[in-house]
Amino acid sequence: MSEVLVVIDHAEGEVKKPTYELLTIARRLGEPSAVFFGSADKADAVAEKVKKYGAEKVYVIDDADVEGYLVAPKAEAMQQLAEKAGGEGGLAAILFPSSFEGKEVAARLAIKIESGLITDAVDVQEGPVTTQSVFAGSYTVTAKVTKGTPIITVKPNSAAPEETEGAAAVEAFTPTISDGAKTAQIIASQPRQSTGRPDLTEAAIVVSGGRGTGGNFEPIENFADSLGAAVGASRAAVDSGWMPHAFQVGQTGKTVSPQLYVANGISGAIQHRAGMQTSKTIVAVNKDDEAPIFELVDFGVVGDLHTVLPAATEEITKRKG
Protein backbone atom coordinates (compact mmCIF):
# COMPACT_ATOMS: atom_id res chain seq x y z
CA MET A 1 0.00 0.00 0.00
CA SER A 2 1.17 3.53 -0.77
CA GLU A 3 1.99 5.91 2.04
CA VAL A 4 -0.26 8.76 3.07
CA LEU A 5 1.52 11.66 4.76
CA VAL A 6 -0.45 13.14 7.65
CA VAL A 7 0.82 16.39 9.15
CA ILE A 8 0.37 16.33 12.93
CA ASP A 9 -1.58 19.18 14.50
CA HIS A 10 -0.09 19.89 17.90
CA ALA A 11 0.84 22.59 20.38
CA GLU A 12 4.28 22.07 21.94
CA GLY A 13 4.00 18.30 21.44
CA GLU A 14 0.43 18.07 22.74
CA VAL A 15 -1.25 16.24 19.87
CA LYS A 16 -4.69 17.62 18.99
CA LYS A 17 -7.79 15.63 18.16
CA PRO A 18 -7.90 16.58 14.45
CA THR A 19 -4.66 14.59 14.04
CA TYR A 20 -6.45 11.39 15.08
CA GLU A 21 -9.26 12.23 12.67
CA LEU A 22 -6.72 12.69 9.86
CA LEU A 23 -5.05 9.36 10.67
CA THR A 24 -8.45 7.64 10.64
CA ILE A 25 -9.17 9.14 7.22
CA ALA A 26 -5.66 8.31 5.97
CA ARG A 27 -6.24 4.59 6.64
CA ARG A 28 -9.01 4.61 4.02
CA LEU A 29 -6.48 5.79 1.42
CA GLY A 30 -3.27 3.93 2.24
CA GLU A 31 -0.67 3.48 4.95
CA PRO A 32 -0.53 6.49 7.28
CA SER A 33 2.82 8.13 8.02
CA ALA A 34 2.60 10.94 10.52
CA VAL A 35 4.79 14.03 10.07
CA PHE A 36 5.86 15.82 13.25
CA PHE A 37 7.28 19.33 12.98
CA GLY A 38 8.69 20.01 16.43
CA SER A 39 11.26 19.23 19.06
CA ALA A 40 12.94 15.80 18.80
CA ASP A 41 12.68 15.57 22.61
CA LYS A 42 8.96 15.24 22.27
CA ALA A 43 9.04 12.82 19.32
CA ASP A 44 8.73 9.61 21.34
CA ALA A 45 5.75 10.88 23.31
CA VAL A 46 4.09 12.06 20.10
CA ALA A 47 4.83 8.73 18.37
CA GLU A 48 3.24 6.88 21.30
CA LYS A 49 0.03 8.84 20.74
CA VAL A 50 -0.24 8.55 16.96
CA LYS A 51 0.66 4.85 17.14
CA LYS A 52 -2.74 4.21 18.74
CA TYR A 53 -4.44 5.59 15.64
CA GLY A 54 -2.54 3.49 13.15
CA ALA A 55 0.51 5.59 12.20
CA GLU A 56 3.03 3.16 10.70
CA LYS A 57 5.84 5.71 10.55
CA VAL A 58 6.52 9.01 12.25
CA TYR A 59 8.80 11.43 10.41
CA VAL A 60 10.33 13.90 12.83
CA ILE A 61 11.45 17.26 11.45
CA ASP A 62 13.26 19.19 14.17
CA ASP A 63 14.92 22.18 12.53
CA ALA A 64 15.42 25.72 13.78
CA ASP A 65 15.24 26.88 10.15
CA VAL A 66 11.66 25.62 10.04
CA GLU A 67 10.43 26.74 13.45
CA GLY A 68 11.50 30.37 13.44
CA TYR A 69 9.81 31.36 10.18
CA LEU A 70 6.39 31.44 8.58
CA VAL A 71 5.24 28.63 6.30
CA ALA A 72 7.74 28.71 3.41
CA PRO A 73 10.36 26.44 5.10
CA LYS A 74 7.65 23.93 6.06
CA ALA A 75 6.57 23.77 2.43
CA GLU A 76 10.17 23.10 1.35
CA ALA A 77 10.49 20.39 3.99
CA MET A 78 7.26 18.77 2.85
CA GLN A 79 8.40 18.83 -0.76
CA GLN A 80 11.62 17.03 0.13
CA LEU A 81 9.82 14.56 2.36
CA ALA A 82 7.22 13.85 -0.31
CA GLU A 83 9.98 13.11 -2.81
CA LYS A 84 11.75 10.78 -0.38
CA ALA A 85 8.67 9.00 0.95
CA GLY A 86 6.95 8.80 -2.43
CA GLY A 87 9.42 6.34 -3.92
CA GLU A 88 8.16 4.14 -6.71
CA GLY A 89 4.49 3.79 -5.91
CA GLY A 90 4.21 7.47 -5.11
CA LEU A 91 2.19 8.81 -2.24
CA ALA A 92 -1.53 8.06 -2.07
CA ALA A 93 -2.22 11.50 -0.58
CA ILE A 94 -0.91 14.23 1.71
CA LEU A 95 -3.32 15.35 4.42
CA PHE A 96 -3.15 18.57 6.42
CA PRO A 97 -5.39 19.93 9.16
CA SER A 98 -7.52 22.76 7.72
CA SER A 99 -5.92 25.42 9.87
CA PHE A 100 -4.70 28.57 8.15
CA GLU A 101 -1.13 27.31 8.45
CA GLY A 102 -2.09 23.85 7.17
CA LYS A 103 -3.79 25.38 4.16
CA GLU A 104 -0.89 27.72 3.38
CA VAL A 105 1.78 25.02 3.57
CA ALA A 106 -0.46 22.84 1.40
CA ALA A 107 -0.86 25.70 -1.10
CA ARG A 108 2.88 26.25 -1.54
CA LEU A 109 3.47 22.51 -1.69
CA ALA A 110 0.84 22.09 -4.42
CA ILE A 111 2.72 24.51 -6.68
CA LYS A 112 6.10 22.95 -5.83
CA ILE A 113 5.13 19.35 -6.59
CA GLU A 114 2.58 20.25 -9.29
CA SER A 115 -0.29 18.60 -7.52
CA GLY A 116 -3.94 19.47 -7.11
CA LEU A 117 -5.20 20.83 -3.81
CA ILE A 118 -8.59 20.53 -2.16
CA THR A 119 -9.20 22.60 0.96
CA ASP A 120 -11.65 22.33 3.85
CA ALA A 121 -12.87 18.80 3.15
CA VAL A 122 -15.50 17.60 5.61
CA ASP A 123 -15.14 13.99 4.45
CA VAL A 124 -12.64 12.00 2.41
CA GLN A 125 -13.37 8.55 1.01
CA GLU A 126 -11.39 6.09 -1.08
CA GLY A 127 -10.29 7.54 -4.41
CA PRO A 128 -9.65 9.93 -2.75
CA VAL A 129 -13.01 11.63 -3.22
CA THR A 130 -13.56 14.63 -0.99
CA THR A 131 -16.73 16.25 0.27
CA GLN A 132 -16.85 19.99 0.95
CA SER A 133 -19.61 22.15 2.32
CA VAL A 134 -19.80 25.47 0.48
CA PHE A 135 -21.78 28.70 0.30
CA ALA A 136 -22.37 28.78 4.04
CA GLY A 137 -23.43 25.17 4.06
CA SER A 138 -26.10 25.50 1.38
CA TYR A 139 -24.28 23.16 -1.04
CA THR A 140 -22.38 19.91 -0.72
CA VAL A 141 -19.64 19.38 -3.29
CA THR A 142 -17.66 16.24 -4.09
CA ALA A 143 -14.31 16.62 -5.83
CA LYS A 144 -11.19 14.78 -6.92
CA VAL A 145 -7.59 15.77 -7.50
CA THR A 146 -6.71 15.10 -11.13
CA LYS A 147 -3.00 15.92 -11.18
CA GLY A 148 -0.09 14.74 -9.07
CA THR A 149 -0.41 13.63 -5.47
CA PRO A 150 -3.75 14.60 -3.94
CA ILE A 151 -3.15 17.26 -1.30
CA ILE A 152 -6.17 17.64 0.94
CA THR A 153 -6.82 19.81 3.97
CA VAL A 154 -9.49 18.43 6.30
CA LYS A 155 -11.65 20.32 8.77
CA PRO A 156 -11.88 19.29 12.42
CA ASN A 157 -14.76 16.96 13.36
CA SER A 158 -14.76 15.37 9.86
CA ALA A 159 -14.32 11.80 11.11
CA ALA A 160 -14.74 9.93 14.37
CA PRO A 161 -11.22 8.87 15.43
CA GLU A 162 -10.87 5.06 15.35
CA GLU A 163 -8.14 3.38 17.34
CA THR A 164 -5.89 0.73 15.84
CA GLU A 165 -2.29 -0.15 16.59
CA GLY A 166 0.37 1.05 14.14
CA ALA A 167 4.13 0.45 14.13
CA ALA A 168 4.94 4.17 14.62
CA ALA A 169 8.57 3.72 13.58
CA VAL A 170 10.29 7.01 14.32
CA GLU A 171 12.50 8.41 11.57
CA ALA A 172 14.33 11.72 11.72
CA PHE A 173 14.17 13.77 8.54
CA THR A 174 16.45 16.73 7.94
CA PRO A 175 15.38 19.01 5.11
CA THR A 176 17.57 21.58 3.37
CA ILE A 177 15.99 24.99 3.75
CA SER A 178 16.87 27.72 1.25
CA ASP A 179 17.70 31.25 2.37
CA GLY A 180 14.81 32.52 0.28
CA ALA A 181 12.34 30.65 2.47
CA LYS A 182 13.69 32.29 5.61
CA THR A 183 12.61 35.84 5.00
CA ALA A 184 9.45 36.13 7.07
CA GLN A 185 10.79 35.75 10.58
CA ILE A 186 8.77 35.18 13.71
CA ILE A 187 10.13 37.88 16.02
CA ALA A 188 7.80 37.20 18.93
CA SER A 189 5.14 34.65 19.64
CA GLN A 190 2.87 34.77 22.60
CA PRO A 191 0.76 31.66 23.17
CA ARG A 192 -2.80 32.56 23.98
CA GLN A 193 -3.63 32.05 27.59
CA SER A 194 -5.49 28.85 28.15
CA THR A 195 -9.06 29.34 29.30
CA GLY A 196 -9.24 25.75 30.52
CA ARG A 197 -12.06 25.23 28.01
CA PRO A 198 -11.86 23.14 24.83
CA ASP A 199 -10.34 24.73 21.74
CA LEU A 200 -12.95 26.57 19.69
CA THR A 201 -12.29 24.94 16.33
CA GLU A 202 -12.27 21.37 17.59
CA ALA A 203 -14.83 21.46 20.40
CA ALA A 204 -17.85 19.15 20.24
CA ILE A 205 -20.03 21.91 21.70
CA VAL A 206 -19.66 25.66 21.13
CA VAL A 207 -21.62 28.30 23.06
CA SER A 208 -21.40 31.79 21.53
CA GLY A 209 -22.49 35.24 22.57
CA GLY A 210 -23.24 38.33 20.51
CA ARG A 211 -24.52 41.85 20.76
CA GLY A 212 -27.34 40.68 23.03
CA THR A 213 -24.90 39.92 25.84
CA GLY A 214 -24.40 43.66 26.27
CA GLY A 215 -20.79 42.83 27.07
CA ASN A 216 -21.55 40.46 29.94
CA PHE A 217 -20.22 37.04 28.94
CA GLU A 218 -20.63 35.46 32.37
CA PRO A 219 -23.94 33.72 31.56
CA ILE A 220 -22.37 32.43 28.32
CA GLU A 221 -19.28 31.11 30.09
CA ASN A 222 -21.21 29.46 32.92
CA PHE A 223 -23.59 27.80 30.49
CA ALA A 224 -20.64 26.64 28.35
CA ASP A 225 -18.94 25.17 31.42
CA SER A 226 -22.06 23.23 32.42
CA LEU A 227 -21.86 21.52 28.99
CA GLY A 228 -18.06 21.26 28.79
CA ALA A 229 -18.20 23.56 25.77
CA ALA A 230 -15.92 26.09 24.09
CA VAL A 231 -16.89 29.77 24.11
CA GLY A 232 -17.24 31.79 20.93
CA ALA A 233 -18.35 35.28 19.97
CA SER A 234 -19.95 37.08 17.06
CA ARG A 235 -18.18 39.84 15.21
CA ALA A 236 -20.38 42.43 16.92
CA ALA A 237 -19.14 41.24 20.31
CA VAL A 238 -15.52 41.26 19.14
CA ASP A 239 -15.80 44.69 17.49
CA SER A 240 -17.24 46.04 20.76
CA GLY A 241 -14.11 44.84 22.51
CA TRP A 242 -15.98 42.37 24.71
CA MET A 243 -14.05 39.33 23.49
CA PRO A 244 -10.66 38.93 21.74
CA HIS A 245 -10.64 38.29 17.98
CA ALA A 246 -9.41 34.74 18.58
CA PHE A 247 -12.91 33.85 19.79
CA GLN A 248 -14.72 35.18 16.74
CA VAL A 249 -16.91 32.71 14.87
CA GLY A 250 -17.71 33.61 11.28
CA GLN A 251 -16.30 34.46 7.92
CA THR A 252 -13.45 36.59 9.25
CA GLY A 253 -12.88 34.50 12.32
CA LYS A 254 -13.02 30.79 12.99
CA THR A 255 -15.22 28.34 11.17
CA VAL A 256 -16.70 25.78 13.53
CA SER A 257 -18.63 22.62 12.87
CA PRO A 258 -19.43 21.13 16.27
CA GLN A 259 -22.07 18.59 17.26
CA LEU A 260 -23.94 21.38 19.02
CA TYR A 261 -23.80 25.16 18.48
CA VAL A 262 -25.67 27.47 20.85
CA ALA A 263 -26.00 31.09 19.62
CA ASN A 264 -27.01 33.57 22.30
CA GLY A 265 -27.96 37.15 21.56
CA ILE A 266 -26.72 36.69 17.97
CA SER A 267 -28.99 37.82 15.17
CA GLY A 268 -27.43 35.55 12.56
CA ALA A 269 -25.94 37.76 9.82
CA ILE A 270 -24.72 35.86 6.75
CA GLN A 271 -21.09 36.38 7.84
CA HIS A 272 -21.78 34.63 11.14
CA ARG A 273 -23.79 31.88 9.48
CA ALA A 274 -20.87 31.16 7.15
CA GLY A 275 -18.85 30.23 10.20
CA MET A 276 -21.29 27.92 11.98
CA GLN A 277 -23.97 26.71 9.61
CA THR A 278 -22.52 23.21 9.25
CA SER A 279 -22.93 22.52 12.97
CA LYS A 280 -24.92 19.33 13.45
CA THR A 281 -27.45 20.73 15.91
CA ILE A 282 -28.14 24.47 16.26
CA VAL A 283 -29.83 26.17 19.19
CA ALA A 284 -30.47 29.89 19.64
CA VAL A 285 -31.58 32.12 22.49
CA ASN A 286 -32.62 35.61 21.43
CA LYS A 287 -35.06 38.28 22.63
CA ASP A 288 -35.99 39.14 19.03
CA ASP A 289 -38.32 36.49 17.64
CA GLU A 290 -37.57 37.76 14.13
CA ALA A 291 -33.80 37.23 14.34
CA PRO A 292 -32.67 35.37 11.17
CA ILE A 293 -30.80 32.84 13.32
CA PHE A 294 -34.16 31.26 14.17
CA GLU A 295 -34.46 30.13 10.52
CA LEU A 296 -31.59 27.70 11.11
CA VAL A 297 -32.28 26.33 14.53
CA ASP A 298 -33.29 22.88 15.65
CA PHE A 299 -34.44 24.49 18.85
CA GLY A 300 -34.92 28.13 19.77
CA VAL A 301 -35.88 30.09 22.84
CA VAL A 302 -37.34 33.57 22.42
CA GLY A 303 -36.24 35.20 25.63
CA ASP A 304 -33.55 37.18 27.42
CA LEU A 305 -30.29 35.26 27.58
CA HIS A 306 -29.52 36.92 30.93
CA THR A 307 -32.40 35.05 32.54
CA VAL A 308 -32.69 31.97 30.29
CA LEU A 309 -29.04 30.91 30.43
CA PRO A 310 -28.50 31.06 34.22
CA ALA A 311 -31.71 29.10 34.75
CA ALA A 312 -30.73 26.58 32.08
CA THR A 313 -27.26 26.25 33.61
CA GLU A 314 -28.87 25.46 36.95
CA GLU A 315 -31.24 22.97 35.34
CA ILE A 316 -28.37 21.21 33.54
CA THR A 317 -26.25 21.04 36.68
CA LYS A 318 -29.23 19.57 38.58
CA ARG A 319 -29.85 16.94 35.90
CA LYS A 320 -26.23 15.94 35.90
CA GLY A 321 -26.66 15.31 39.61
Next chain:
Amino acid sequence: MKYVPDATADRQFESDNTVDRVGVDGLLSELDEYAVEQALQLKEKTEGEHEVIALCVGPEKAVDAARKALQMGADRAVHVVDDAIAGSDYVATSLVLAKAIEKIGTCDLVVCGMASTDASGSVVPAMLAERLNLPQVTLASVVEAQGDQVRIKRDNEGSTEVIGATLPIVLSVTDQTGEARYPSFKGIMAAKKKPLETLSLSDLGIEADQVGLAVAWSQVEETTERPPRTAGEIVTDEDGSGAVALAEFLASKKFI
Protein backbone atom coordinates in the same frame (compact mmCIF):
# COMPACT_ATOMS: atom_id res chain seq x y z
CA MET B 1 -9.00 41.41 -5.61
CA LYS B 2 -11.82 39.07 -6.36
CA TYR B 3 -15.22 39.74 -7.82
CA VAL B 4 -17.62 37.39 -6.04
CA PRO B 5 -21.30 36.58 -6.05
CA ASP B 6 -23.12 38.52 -3.34
CA ALA B 7 -23.16 36.32 -0.24
CA THR B 8 -26.54 37.63 0.82
CA ALA B 9 -28.09 36.40 -2.46
CA ASP B 10 -29.06 32.86 -3.37
CA ARG B 11 -25.75 31.49 -4.68
CA GLN B 12 -25.86 28.54 -7.10
CA PHE B 13 -23.79 26.31 -9.33
CA GLU B 14 -24.03 25.97 -13.11
CA SER B 15 -24.57 22.61 -14.81
CA ASP B 16 -20.78 22.30 -15.34
CA ASN B 17 -20.31 22.68 -11.56
CA THR B 18 -18.78 26.14 -11.82
CA VAL B 19 -20.14 28.97 -9.73
CA ASP B 20 -23.11 30.79 -11.29
CA ARG B 21 -21.73 34.27 -11.87
CA VAL B 22 -24.52 35.48 -14.12
CA GLY B 23 -27.69 34.81 -12.16
CA VAL B 24 -26.42 36.45 -8.98
CA ASP B 25 -25.17 40.00 -8.61
CA GLY B 26 -21.46 40.30 -8.02
CA LEU B 27 -19.32 42.69 -6.04
CA LEU B 28 -15.82 43.26 -4.75
CA SER B 29 -15.21 40.59 -2.09
CA GLU B 30 -15.74 42.32 1.26
CA LEU B 31 -12.49 40.90 2.59
CA ASP B 32 -10.56 42.42 -0.32
CA GLU B 33 -11.81 45.88 0.61
CA TYR B 34 -9.58 45.65 3.68
CA ALA B 35 -6.64 44.89 1.39
CA VAL B 36 -7.35 47.97 -0.73
CA GLU B 37 -7.72 50.04 2.44
CA GLN B 38 -4.41 48.81 3.85
CA ALA B 39 -2.59 49.53 0.58
CA LEU B 40 -4.03 53.06 0.56
CA GLN B 41 -3.03 53.65 4.19
CA LEU B 42 0.53 52.48 3.57
CA LYS B 43 0.74 54.71 0.52
CA GLU B 44 -0.56 57.69 2.48
CA LYS B 45 2.13 57.11 5.11
CA THR B 46 4.88 57.22 2.49
CA GLU B 47 3.48 60.45 1.07
CA GLY B 48 3.04 59.46 -2.51
CA GLU B 49 6.27 57.59 -3.03
CA HIS B 50 4.20 54.62 -4.02
CA GLU B 51 1.40 53.81 -6.37
CA VAL B 52 -1.57 51.57 -5.54
CA ILE B 53 -2.56 49.33 -8.42
CA ALA B 54 -5.76 47.31 -8.17
CA LEU B 55 -5.58 43.92 -9.90
CA CYS B 56 -8.46 41.60 -10.56
CA VAL B 57 -9.01 38.53 -12.72
CA GLY B 58 -12.51 37.69 -13.81
CA PRO B 59 -15.28 38.04 -16.40
CA GLU B 60 -16.35 41.35 -17.99
CA LYS B 61 -18.47 42.28 -14.99
CA ALA B 62 -15.51 41.86 -12.64
CA VAL B 63 -14.36 45.28 -13.80
CA ASP B 64 -16.80 46.58 -11.18
CA ALA B 65 -14.41 45.31 -8.49
CA ALA B 66 -11.54 47.25 -10.10
CA ARG B 67 -13.73 50.37 -10.34
CA LYS B 68 -14.62 50.14 -6.67
CA ALA B 69 -10.92 50.09 -5.77
CA LEU B 70 -10.32 53.14 -8.01
CA GLN B 71 -13.20 54.93 -6.28
CA MET B 72 -11.68 54.13 -2.90
CA GLY B 73 -8.44 55.73 -4.04
CA ALA B 74 -6.28 53.28 -6.01
CA ASP B 75 -4.20 55.06 -8.66
CA ARG B 76 -4.84 52.66 -11.51
CA ALA B 77 -6.34 49.27 -12.16
CA VAL B 78 -5.59 46.17 -14.21
CA HIS B 79 -8.32 43.73 -15.16
CA VAL B 80 -7.36 40.39 -16.67
CA VAL B 81 -10.25 39.03 -18.68
CA ASP B 82 -10.30 36.09 -21.06
CA ASP B 83 -12.99 33.49 -21.72
CA ALA B 84 -10.42 30.72 -21.29
CA ILE B 85 -9.99 31.63 -17.61
CA ALA B 86 -13.52 30.58 -16.65
CA GLY B 87 -13.60 27.71 -14.18
CA SER B 88 -9.94 28.08 -13.16
CA ASP B 89 -8.94 26.53 -9.84
CA TYR B 90 -6.66 28.12 -7.22
CA VAL B 91 -3.60 26.92 -9.10
CA ALA B 92 -4.49 28.54 -12.43
CA THR B 93 -5.80 31.68 -10.74
CA SER B 94 -2.51 32.11 -8.94
CA LEU B 95 -0.68 31.66 -12.27
CA VAL B 96 -2.68 34.43 -13.95
CA LEU B 97 -2.19 36.76 -10.97
CA ALA B 98 1.54 36.04 -10.80
CA LYS B 99 2.03 36.69 -14.53
CA ALA B 100 0.01 39.90 -14.29
CA ILE B 101 2.12 41.12 -11.37
CA GLU B 102 5.30 40.33 -13.32
CA LYS B 103 3.89 42.22 -16.28
CA ILE B 104 3.01 45.24 -14.12
CA GLY B 105 6.63 45.35 -13.05
CA THR B 106 8.32 45.77 -9.72
CA CYS B 107 5.88 45.60 -6.85
CA ASP B 108 7.09 46.27 -3.31
CA LEU B 109 4.04 44.77 -1.76
CA VAL B 110 1.23 42.54 -2.94
CA VAL B 111 -1.74 42.91 -0.58
CA CYS B 112 -4.59 40.38 -0.59
CA GLY B 113 -7.68 39.76 1.50
CA MET B 114 -7.42 36.84 3.95
CA ALA B 115 -9.91 34.78 1.90
CA SER B 116 -12.58 35.28 -0.72
CA THR B 117 -16.15 35.37 0.48
CA ASP B 118 -17.19 32.64 -1.98
CA ALA B 119 -14.65 29.81 -1.89
CA SER B 120 -13.02 30.87 1.42
CA GLY B 121 -9.90 28.91 0.51
CA SER B 122 -7.29 31.36 1.87
CA VAL B 123 -4.70 29.68 -0.33
CA VAL B 124 -4.25 32.02 -3.30
CA PRO B 125 -1.94 34.43 -1.39
CA ALA B 126 0.33 31.51 -0.47
CA MET B 127 0.32 30.15 -4.03
CA LEU B 128 1.02 33.60 -5.40
CA ALA B 129 3.96 33.99 -3.00
CA GLU B 130 5.29 30.61 -4.08
CA ARG B 131 5.05 31.51 -7.78
CA LEU B 132 6.65 34.93 -7.28
CA ASN B 133 9.27 33.34 -5.02
CA LEU B 134 8.42 35.77 -2.24
CA PRO B 135 7.75 35.34 1.45
CA GLN B 136 4.13 35.50 2.48
CA VAL B 137 2.84 37.07 5.64
CA THR B 138 -0.82 36.26 6.08
CA LEU B 139 -3.70 37.20 8.39
CA ALA B 140 -2.15 40.50 9.39
CA SER B 141 -4.12 42.52 11.94
CA VAL B 142 -1.62 45.38 12.20
CA VAL B 143 0.85 46.41 9.49
CA GLU B 144 3.73 48.83 10.03
CA ALA B 145 6.23 49.67 7.33
CA GLN B 146 9.41 51.69 7.42
CA GLY B 147 11.52 51.79 4.28
CA ASP B 148 11.72 48.20 3.10
CA GLN B 149 11.15 46.74 6.57
CA VAL B 150 7.68 45.61 7.62
CA ARG B 151 6.41 44.46 10.97
CA ILE B 152 3.17 42.61 11.14
CA LYS B 153 1.06 41.55 14.05
CA ARG B 154 -1.18 38.55 13.49
CA ASP B 155 -3.38 36.11 15.35
CA ASN B 156 -2.29 32.62 14.49
CA GLU B 157 -4.29 29.58 15.60
CA GLY B 158 -2.94 29.39 19.11
CA SER B 159 -0.83 32.50 19.51
CA THR B 160 -0.33 36.14 18.74
CA GLU B 161 2.77 36.70 16.65
CA VAL B 162 4.95 39.55 15.49
CA ILE B 163 6.54 38.92 12.11
CA GLY B 164 9.41 40.82 10.59
CA ALA B 165 10.04 40.79 6.86
CA THR B 166 11.89 42.68 4.16
CA LEU B 167 9.96 43.87 1.13
CA PRO B 168 8.89 42.66 -1.34
CA ILE B 169 6.37 40.30 0.26
CA VAL B 170 2.88 38.98 -0.31
CA LEU B 171 0.66 40.15 2.52
CA SER B 172 -2.87 39.14 3.45
CA VAL B 173 -4.93 41.18 5.88
CA THR B 174 -7.95 40.52 8.09
CA ASP B 175 -10.85 42.79 9.00
CA GLN B 176 -8.84 43.69 12.12
CA THR B 177 -6.62 46.03 10.06
CA GLY B 178 -9.38 48.62 10.14
CA GLU B 179 -12.64 49.62 8.53
CA ALA B 180 -12.46 50.02 4.75
CA ARG B 181 -13.34 53.52 3.56
CA TYR B 182 -16.43 54.28 1.50
CA PRO B 183 -15.79 55.97 -1.83
CA SER B 184 -16.59 59.67 -1.56
CA PHE B 185 -18.42 61.54 -4.31
CA LYS B 186 -15.09 63.11 -5.24
CA GLY B 187 -13.51 59.66 -5.30
CA ILE B 188 -16.25 58.33 -7.56
CA MET B 189 -15.82 61.21 -9.99
CA ALA B 190 -12.02 60.98 -9.95
CA ALA B 191 -12.16 57.22 -10.61
CA LYS B 192 -13.69 57.82 -14.02
CA LYS B 193 -10.47 59.46 -15.21
CA LYS B 194 -8.08 56.91 -13.79
CA PRO B 195 -6.34 54.40 -16.06
CA LEU B 196 -7.99 50.99 -16.26
CA GLU B 197 -6.02 48.53 -18.34
CA THR B 198 -7.50 45.31 -19.70
CA LEU B 199 -5.19 42.38 -20.31
CA SER B 200 -5.82 39.06 -22.02
CA LEU B 201 -4.01 35.77 -21.53
CA SER B 202 -1.84 36.37 -24.59
CA ASP B 203 -0.74 39.71 -23.13
CA LEU B 204 0.56 37.71 -20.17
CA GLY B 205 2.19 34.95 -22.23
CA ILE B 206 -0.19 32.31 -20.90
CA GLU B 207 -1.55 29.64 -23.24
CA ALA B 208 -5.29 29.07 -23.15
CA ASP B 209 -4.73 25.42 -22.19
CA GLN B 210 -2.84 26.39 -19.02
CA VAL B 211 -5.99 27.67 -17.35
CA GLY B 212 -9.71 27.03 -17.13
CA LEU B 213 -11.97 24.27 -16.02
CA ALA B 214 -10.70 21.50 -18.30
CA VAL B 215 -7.13 21.57 -16.99
CA ALA B 216 -7.89 22.28 -13.32
CA TRP B 217 -5.75 20.12 -11.04
CA SER B 218 -8.83 19.33 -9.03
CA GLN B 219 -12.29 18.74 -10.44
CA VAL B 220 -15.68 19.02 -8.85
CA GLU B 221 -17.63 15.84 -9.53
CA GLU B 222 -20.98 16.71 -8.10
CA THR B 223 -22.77 19.63 -6.45
CA THR B 224 -25.86 19.02 -4.38
CA GLU B 225 -28.03 21.71 -2.93
CA ARG B 226 -28.75 20.99 0.70
CA PRO B 227 -32.37 21.08 1.65
CA PRO B 228 -32.75 24.31 3.60
CA ARG B 229 -32.76 23.75 7.32
CA THR B 230 -36.36 23.49 8.36
CA ALA B 231 -37.01 25.69 11.33
CA GLY B 232 -37.13 23.59 14.45
CA GLU B 233 -39.18 24.02 17.55
CA ILE B 234 -39.26 27.56 18.92
CA VAL B 235 -40.57 28.31 22.39
CA THR B 236 -41.15 31.62 24.10
CA ASP B 237 -39.71 31.96 27.56
CA GLU B 238 -42.27 32.60 30.25
CA ASP B 239 -41.39 32.42 33.93
CA GLY B 240 -38.36 30.18 33.34
CA SER B 241 -40.17 27.74 31.05
CA GLY B 242 -37.64 28.48 28.28
CA ALA B 243 -34.71 27.26 30.36
CA VAL B 244 -36.47 24.01 31.28
CA ALA B 245 -37.48 23.40 27.66
CA LEU B 246 -33.90 24.11 26.56
CA ALA B 247 -32.46 21.65 29.07
CA GLU B 248 -35.10 19.13 28.04
CA PHE B 249 -34.12 19.49 24.37
CA LEU B 250 -30.39 19.14 25.14
CA ALA B 251 -31.08 16.05 27.26
CA SER B 252 -33.19 14.50 24.48
CA LYS B 253 -30.22 14.92 22.12
CA LYS B 254 -27.91 13.42 24.76
CA PHE B 255 -25.83 16.58 25.23
CA ILE B 256 -26.43 16.37 28.98
